[in-house]
Amino acid sequence: MLSRLSLAALIAALPALPALADPATLAIAAPFEIKAADPLLSGDIFLKLDVMETLVNSDATGALLPGLADRWSVSEDGLSWRFHIRPGVTFHDASPLTAEAAAAALTWSWKKEGILAKAPVAAITAEGEEVVITLKTAFAALPAFLAEYRTGILAPAAYGADGTVTALIGTGAFRVTVLEPPLRLEAVRFDGYWGGPAKLEAIHYAGVSRAETRALMAESGDAGLVVNLDPASVTRLASVKTVTVHSVSLPRVLLLKLNAAAPFFDTVAERRALSLAIDRAGLAQAVLRYPAAATQMFPPAAGAWHDPALAPLGYDPEAAKAAFAAAGWVPGPDGILQHDGQPFAVELLTYPDRPELPLTAAVLDQMLREVGIAVTINSTNSSEIPAKHAAGTLQMALFARNFALVPDPIGTLMQDYAPTGDWGAMGWDNPAFTAAVRKIAAEGGTAAEKAALSATLQADLPVVPIAWYQQTAAVSNSVKGIVIDPYERTFGLKSAEIVQ
């Protein structure tokens, strides 16, 4: 009796609890955890939430737009870049954004192994209303680098004497009121925002690691914006009337990295044979549940890097077997290919942070076994991939690589394929390719030059593209103006609104 009463009392008290959702507050649920206030660690979240901004912005095609810098120019020799700071911008602590403040923030990012450490930066200084970045060698991709979240600009008061970020004081349309790593951030509209005040009064960010929970938050109306849905939830939410599921193709590619120095993959013929053994369409449909088979390295979202004229990567297991046979790999008594007595047995490294990866690895295992390759799957921490790359012991690895870390794939190509990189080629050296990548990075490149590089990757297959990713998000029908950005820099919160 007592319990029934108490349950009844509990249920009766529920509607009286503080409101589920404030009409002018947008609740956002995403899997990304906040580590600390430092842009180097969690700037991706701050940038997407319009709390922090960068000198340069990019649009949905990756084209660069003015951000906190309203214009920029480069000297004749390409060694000195001047970024003019937008006038009238104030930080959330009411201090003005000056060239000194921006230069100081960029210097900390550069010194602390941010993305600027990957550019040939010699010095970052402030001159009048301009931030001047002096380079050791010409580097055309510098503005794109300044759009990356690790170069986010915080107020001078945000940094301690040793560069430790002690407070999150940005310039964005929302001012942080609660920052509780790892799962919670709340911000209110910043009325002094240079782009005009936002329509939303406040945003509440919740880090929720389980995809099922996030989908249920969308369905229950607890979160107006839910990012990263699992394939099963996408199907389920499609039938929920109060939310709309958006998906957009990302410049993120599911890749099979091969050690081109290993005897299994040291010829182009072997790598092409391996690629022919993979049924990409079937795999994408079964595991990712959207038609996302990669026909080449770069998806259409990558602009000029995607060449529609390129002959697509195909699936033909019989041709794969024939090509392996021609390369000296013939089936042994157990059906496993052999070459000079060495069986074709390889380890496939992957990691479970992205739930589709181990599944994809299992499907690949089956497909490769069909042509006589014995695969051992090792699903472990993602860091084993760069670690084993460095040690030279890696054979195959399956992972998802973002080509839009900066809104220009050249940054990623330079790190991964010129000539090798932790998350790209291994044991592969194509001097012409490396030279072309470096030239484009230094001077910029034409569409034809970019397409030529894509063709080389297609012909040489230093890594085997499997599928192109899609970003999925569930947006409540009462929320307008949300942007699902292929470059994962914004949710469009500063112009979004809630309509009833």
Next chain:
Amino acid sequence: MTFALRTLAFRLLQAAGVALVVGVMSFLMMRAMPGDMAFRIAAARYGYDLASADLAEAVRTELNLDAGPLVLFGQWMADLARLDLGRSMVSGLPVWEEIAHQLGASLQLAAVALGLSLLIGPPLGIYAGLRAGGRFDRALLVAAAALRAVPQFLLGLVLIVVLAVQLRLLPAAGHGDISHLVLPALTLALGLAAASARIARDAMAAFAASPAHAFACTKGLSDGQVLLHHGLRAIAAPLLTYLGLQFVLLAEGVVVVETIFGWPGIGHALIHAVFHRDVPMVQGTALVMGLSFVLLNTLIDLAVRRIDPREVRA
């Protein structure tokens, strides 16, 4: 020496032992795990898109990871002696600061879950025990067994679907508002209540069949008076002892439930710290959890002794 003092002295010794064992074990276990720590920490800090050999080297230098296990262990023990748990290798924040936030969230969740379970379980159990073998008793047995058997992961999702998605009574997940607490607490509470209902039922049934109960009735006390003046005390001792054991279950449940509901608790923190090789966080979290067990057990011991002081007199 009184019982309370003896208990406290024993538990203090135990606490010191637990601290030492937890410290040494967590250090050894973290060392025994495969993979290069510097790479793991770099991946945790910068995300897997950015983890690279360069960043791993930078981490290795910054954290002095090459110093060797003995030096690092010595440093930690020296810090601990000064009551300093060090700094997280991932976020760079003091471990104590992070734990205080997360332990607070977990304790809040656990306390509400326990309170809810006590409101649900024992009253139902007492009611069933009074009519042992009756229809309600049998129904409760089935319900309790079912609730105990359902994994908390599933139970949590079912509760979200029913209470948040269908009935729209509560938020599905999140943290920050008091209403966010109800569903995760209820998920934990139902499992706990199932067990405590059984314990209360058995204790009640045993008491109802005892000469003490018969004597109380003979005195002319009403059923309600018998229960209030004699029954509750008889039930409380086994129930409280059992609750002490349930803390282990609760700690385990908190880990699962926190993940489902996006609750920033210590279970969540421990999992992430292990995955990220954040040794100071693992050591700090394990230490705090170990010491909490000792503290809770001490409190339970003292409470049980107060309710049932018979052995002391004997």
